[in-house]
Amino acid sequence: MEMKFEAGLGFFTEIGRDDRNAAFEHSLKNASFFTGTLSKSNFRSRNIQTDDGQTQHQQQHRDLNDSEEFSPPYLPPRKKSNENTQLWTPPFSFGLHPCVKPTPKYKEAAESDHYITVRSNGGLNQMRTGIADIVSVAHIMNATLVIPELDKRSFWQDSRSLRRDVKIIKKLPKEVESLPRARKHFTSWSSVGYYEEMTHLWKEYKLCCEPLTELTTIQVIHVAKSDSRLANNDLPIDIQRLRCRALYRGLRFSPAIESLGQANPRFGSKLVERLKSRAGRYIALHLRYEKDMLAFTGCTYGLTDAESEELRAMRESTSHWKIKSINSTEQRTEGLCPLTPKEVGIFLKGLGYPQSTVIYIAAGEIYGGDDRLSELKSRFPNLVFKEMLAAEEELKGFTGHATKTAALDYIISVESDVFVPSHSGNMARAVEGHRRFLGHRRTITPDRKGLVKLFNKVERGQLKEGAKLSSLVKQMHQARQGAPRRRKGPAQGIKGRARFRTEEAFYENPYPECICSSKDHKEP
Numbered sequence: 001m002e003m004k005f006e007a008g009l010g011f012f013t014e015i016g017r018d019d020r021n022a023a024f025e026h027s028l029k030n031a032s033f034f035t036g037t038l039s040k041s042n043f044r045s046r047n048i049q050t051d052d053g054q055t056q057h058q059q060q061h062r063d064l065n066d067s068e069e070f071s072p073p074y075l076p077p078r079k080k081s082n083e084n085t086q087l088w089t090p091p092f093s094f095g096l097h098p099c100v101k102p103t104p105k106y107k108e109a110a111e112s113d114h115y116i117t118v119r120s121n122g123g124l125n126q127m128r129t130g131i132a133d134i135v136s137v138a139h140i141m142n143a144t145l146v147i148p149e150l151d152k153r154s155f156w157q158d159s160r161s162l163r164r165d166v167k168i169i170k171k172l173p174k175e176v177e178s179l180p181r182a183r184k185h186f187t188s189w190s191s192v193g194y195y196e197e198m199t200h201l202w203k204e205y206k207l208c209c210e211p212l213t214e215l216t217t218i219q220v221i222h223v224a225k226s227d228s229r230l231a232n233n234d235l236p237i238d239i240q241r242l243r244c245r246a247l248y249r250g251l252r253f254s255p256a257i258e259s260l261g262q263a264n265p266r267f268g269s270k271l272v273e274r275l276k277s278r279a280g281r282y283i284a285l286h287l288r289y290e291k292d293m294l295a296f297t298g299c300t301y302g303l304t305d306a307e308s309e310e311l312r313a314m315r316e317s318t319s320h321w322k323i324k325s326i327n328s329t330e331q332r333t334e335g336l337c338p339l340t341p342k343e344v345g346i347f348l349k350g351l352g353y354p355q356s357t358v359i360y361i362a363a364g365e366i367y368g369g370d371d372r373l374s375e376l377k378s379r380f381p382n383l384v385f386k387e388m389l390a391a392e393e394e395l396k397g398f399t400g401h402a403t404k405t406a407a408l409d410y411i412i413s414v415e416s417d418v419f420v421p422s423h424s425g426n427m428a429r430a431v432e433g434h435r436r437f438l439g440h441r442r443t444i445t446p447d448r449k450g451l452v453k454l455f456n457k458v459e460r461g462q463l464k465e466g467a468k469l470s471s472l473v474k475q476m477h478q479a480r481q482g483a484p485r486r487r488k489g490p491a492q493g494i495k496g497r498a499r500f501r502t503e504e505a506f507y508e509n510p511y512p513e514c515i516c517s518s519k520d521h522k523e524p
Contacts, residue, residue, distance in 0.1 A: 087352055088281050088417050091483035093440045099516035100245045106238040108164045114143045114202050115172060117181070118223040124406045125430040129507045130226030132246040136239050137186070137229055138166045140195040141202075146172055148226060162250045165242055172220065181220040188228045189500040192235060232506040233489065240506070240513035247507065248437055248514075253407050260394060261411030271389045271408065272415045279358035282384070283348070284416035286409070286431070287363040288338040288423040294367055297423075298326025299337035307368070335449025338423035341366070342375035343455055346465060347446055348420070349379050350473030358382045360416065362409035362427075364402060419443045419482075429508040435482065436509055443482035450476050486512055 116138050120127040131148055138145040144167040162168065171177075182201050187194065201221055223229075230243070252258065260270050275282050294300070295315045300308040308328075315321055331337050339347065348357070359380050366372055377383055386395060386408060398404045406427065413419050413431045419441070421428035435441040454472060457463035487509040490499035 084352055088442065090439060090441050091481050093484055095518050096440065096484055096511070096515050097518070098244075098248070098437055098514060100241045100249060100514055102238050102241060109139060109166050110142055112142050112144055112167065113219060114141070115146055115176060115220045116141065116143045116223060117146045117172070117220060118148045118226050120148045120226045122227050123426060124403050124410065125426040126227045128247060128251055129426075129430065130229065131251060132243045132507070133229040134223065134226050135162065135166055135168075135246040135250070136242045137195055137223075138168075139242060140192055140239065141199050143221070144169055146170075162246060165245065176219055179219055181222050182218045183222045183224060185224050186229050189231045189497070190229060191231055192239060230506075232487070232500070232503045237513050240510070243506065244437065244510055244514035248434065253411065256397065257404065257407045258411070260390065260398075261408045271386070272412055274389050275358070275360060275384065275412070279382070279384075281417040282358040282360050283353070283418045283420055284360045284362050284409075284413040285344065286413060286419070286421040286423075286428055287341065287344065287361055287366065288421070288425060288428075289341060289366050289368075289372070290364040291367045293338060293423070296321055297331060297337055298323075298328050299331055300328040301332050301337065302340050302342070303368075332452055333449075335447070335452060337448070339446060339448060339451070340375075341373050343451065344420075344422055345376040345379035346455065346458070346469075347451060347473060349465065350470045351444070351477065352470065352474065353380075355380060356382060358384055360384045360412055362413050364405070414438070414441075417442065421445065423448075429505050432482070433505070433507045433510055436484075436511060437514060440482055440484050444477060445480045445482075447476050447480060484511060484515070485509070 116134070118134050120130055122130065134148065135145065147168065147170050184198070184201065186198070198221075201218055203218075230239070253261070261272065291311070291314070294303075295311040295318070298311075298315065300311060303311070315326075316324055328337075348359075357380055359382065361383055373383070386398075386405065398408065410427065410431060413427075414434050419431055419435060420443075421431070424445075432443045432445070435443050451473070454463065454469065454476075458465065458469065463469055487506065488504035491502035494502055
């Protein structure tokens with residue numbers, strides 16, 4: 001079944017004439033995680049510089065009729081270049097390709113009078129991966145999945161792609177709505193065996209109400225959280241492939257988001273197509289330099305005392321952020337801080353990208369605005385933002401809705417020639433995994449801990465931007481370009497449940513279960 005997202009997210013159900021066949025599409029009014037939104041006043045006027053140093057001033061958006069095709073004038077004309085093509089081409093993939101078809105041993109969904117309801121939690125990508133997990137949990141427990149609740153109201157549209165895996169309905173049947181429900185916090189990173197044991201909840205469940213001795217058969221389990229409900233490793237291959245089918249084939253953004261984000265002939269020229277047609281190739285930079293990110297991580301390098309105090313106060317006043325006292329210097333030294341815009345510029349220049357490179361900024365409002373971006377722009381003048389690609393009318397439904405804009409950033413990042421995250425996080429991991437699934441598209445993951453050592457030498461005057469620094473940066477990142485590799489297990493020496501936090505996430509690298517060689521698995 002195809003799951004459609006609006007405002008960042010949407011979910012799924014089956015199509016037909018009975019209870020299995022409900023229609024849907026999800027709409028979020030506001031973001032549940034991202035606090036920053038793009039500031040039009042900051043980014044309304046941009047300059048784009050071409051290879052020969054000429055500048056084109058950004059024109060103001062014109063009012064567009066629905067039938068008009070928008071042709072943004074903000075990008076430099078596409079030009080032939082002698083730059084190193086290895087900077088752009090995907091790593092050699094050894095003939096690997098997506099494989100999500102079930103094995104012959106896979107058991108399809110069976111009829112069931114048990115139901116699972118769930119509240120999705122977190123930001124855009126936490127919700128997406130959480131739903132993929134819950135689809136698989138419902139299959140393991142042989143339960144009908146009710147379209148997940150989100151933090152805001154829903155609007156659903158139809159779709160069809162997981163009907164053999166799990167029965168999904170829009171809402172509980174009337175005869176079940178009034179029945180008692182078991183509320184359950186499923187344990188994070190759990191195995192198939194754990195959920196098979198949880199099926200005892202269907203049998204008899206002691207209610208918390210009078211009479212205390214009463215036992216009642218439970219038909220509905222409500223799951224309080226959806227994210228990270230399944231282990232990353234040691235699950236049956238058919239469950240892992242079901243997770244991939246749900247995330248990469250079932251979950252879809254709504255037409256309003258997909259049509260604006262992707263090149264689609266039915267909707268005309270849209271953002272990815274506009275970038276590629278005018279710029280040729282582009283880097284999508286996930287620049288995690290928003291106010292909430294810096295406050296949460298306690299990273300204040302390069303900020304003024306007033307800015308540092310503002311971030312500290314924000315962290316103190318945010319109740320669900322448990323760690324309040326953070327040593328910023330230690331955070332940065334350990335590579336736990338997002339790269340600053342200046343550091344990103346030095347890094348990309350060190351990798352060999354020319355000054356004319358077009359860089360799409362996938363981010364919320366950058367803390368410090370244009371002043372903070374200036375040291376990135378001085379090295380790479382061709383920075384592109386959503387407002388430079390779309391008319392004001394096209395973005396009207398996105399302004400102020402961080403989950404919607406995050407969905408656009410996700411699409412543009414997945415489709416980019418090169419993806420570079422300045423910090424690890426849910427979106428960075430999700431985009432990297434999706435790009436691996438689609439053919440190991442070039443994804444450069446900065447070694448932040450190693451880079452900080454180089455940046456400190458530059459700051460102390462022990463190293464200059466140039467050939468030597470570039471050689472060190474390239475050497476440091478030879479094995480961080482998104483080439484095929486098996487998913488990393490837990491860190492050595494860590495035992496118990498703590499080891500799960502040190503594993504590479506399944507959705508960050510779904511190899512080998514969902515990525516196969518031709519000799520292993522052939523799909524149409």
